[in-house]
Amino acid sequence: MTPRAKQSGPNLFTAAGLDKNAPRPLADRLRPQKLLEVVGQDHLLGHDGTLTRMLETRSLGSLVFWGPPGTGKTTVARLLAQETDLHFEQISAIFTGVADLKKVFEQARARRESGQGTLLFVDEIHRFNRAQQDSFLPVMEDGTIVLVGATTENPSFELNAPLLSRARVLVFRSLDEAAIEKLLARAEEIEGKPLPLDADARASLIRMADGDGRASLTLVEEVWRAARAGEIFDEAGLQNIVQRRAPIYDKGQDGHYNLISALHKSVRGSDPDAALYYLARMFDAGEDPLYIARRVVRMAVEDIGLADPQALVICNAAKDAYDFLGSPEGELAIAQAVIYVATAPKSNAGYTAYGAAMRTAKEHGSLLPPKHILNAPTRLMKDEGYGRGYAYDHDTQEAFSGQNYFPDALPRQTFYDPPERGFEREIRKRLDYWAKLRKERNSS
Template structure:
């Protein structure tokens, strides 16, 4: 039996873990799952991981969540909790040869009666072939795989690997969790963080839900403040540079925020829409990308309920291209508010999808002869253009003739809603339908 606090213990378990020369995040590394801050949906009573531990057996897992939420620590503590041998590799620094050595060591340990928990940090960095190499050793029980990723596993991991592992979502630490972490850090350091209450809250905000980043900021502030000095918000800003928000324009953060922006505009909430728009601008998103998305929203979610929505979105794009940043961003913000406040209709969007479906399924039936041009005598003799009624010659400016191919029959795709300008369009179309019926009865 290994003494967890003796000379053979892991480095983070030895008494020198309290050495003030070590990084604060390392000194505060939890020694049991009960010490982990946050992730109560997994580690609290009845949580998924608590149930696994109670059963005495772990299955393969994918731990998905933002940086600094405890994925590595939890993996190590899980191995301790069920008595598994812990092995850790990083997909950034490991190749096929490293994987083969790790698998062989796990086989040797298994023959000796030990189960290996292999923790793979940033598992999404492995390519498809490398991910596939885990499948045989997972299936034959050579090891239990616990992978950690900050990226959406649905996009980054093979379906075969996903089918053999349970995905557990780690959440960003909330303000209460981060405050508890600061309090714990103060106990270890033996002194409070030299900040006013307002600056303390600002520091917690800077961490952006990342516990490891927060402890780094606490160390930075504690070492920068003069003896007896208490920093206010301005003093804190002088000491630390604000962390960039968690956002990768090619990955999950990007898609989460553009989805939130689109849905808040569709949901007619201009305040929430401005917030997500600002989040993306602050994070460095290309304003022209946002302009293109606003144009899409104008036609997809507003359409003819407000015919001015599309010109507003296009004008905002043009204004940004003329003014640049930051002035042009105000034009985009104006479009965000306009679109969010506008009446909503997806009637044109729905009609287009329905028309496309019929067009793909119906083949190539000939339009009615009456609406075909007859540029030659032969075509005129064949009946091209015969019976066409010039709408402007009718009293209502509407002939009511049939334009769909005879083989297809009349179709109804566009159903305007009773909102905004489409209410007027609906009245007009209902009027045309009555005239069409009247002409058909004649």
């Protein structure tokens, strides 16, 4: 038998467009060639933008670009090198070790000696440890490199103070809907065809991009690949094609802290609708509900306190309900607690009183309480005056003696100052009345 001839035709690699002659991804083809083409960062690159002014004065120094993915950090760094005639060198902190850094620095020194400066772009710079970050300081100071670091994490927490003191932090913003729309229009112009989406689906795609320009163009490519001739997708059809892009949320990083901060401040600002929105965002992203429940308990203590003593009870009950019911039923209990604390009267009087008392305790050391409120279990202590003159409050008129309970060496302090809100309005009345009685009885 003669062997069967092998079928000819493109293999899967070629058919998938992965051979060396395959067209580049849309995001790469749309990469701006000039700073003016960068969208969504007008505060940096507009007429009065920070980088525009730097370039006009030729005073480009080391920079840290802080912002979400897909906002143009790498592109802007590359174009800055082009505008300033600097050699562009790019490394990633994920794949670069100490030996690699030394080699990069040596090459930059060699260029400097021949009259060529180097703009060193370091992606994910926050991934470098303290010693690696410190290694940049000498070459930044002597002008061997102009450092441009990019990070998605808060530089204040992730970068060393010495490095931050030698670089200016510039914030890149998530792309708004108008900026994403510009990218879509530019993609349609390059491809020479409209996106096969109706108006609602187009708006949905922009929302799915979540402020990430690169992600928006990836979604666009998926739509064009899936569309048959003459087909127009509605919103449901779009979701079937691209599925659903996961929210940008890292439970250990900035997304986590940003959303819990937004939830807390919405509760503090008595906005239950905004609070529920951020709560839903966190649940949707897979945050641990018990972590959220603990934070809601903290809100009850810190921002409501005795203005509504029931708030702490309800928040603890919500935590117990989640423990008992699990997900998803238990999440409703946490949502109800969030609504309660958001609509409760607010007071941080207890929180600030505790802080003030703690500061006073630390400042004044180990002062002995006044002897009249000390027990005297031994004869020696009685002879020293312990317990002498103590007035048992229940035996006095209105169960209030008005005695001094602060150390003799410490003047009377006022830590707790309840506002005229919620249940603390009643506490305020009691404190004012007791202050009046104390003044009368001490003067007599």
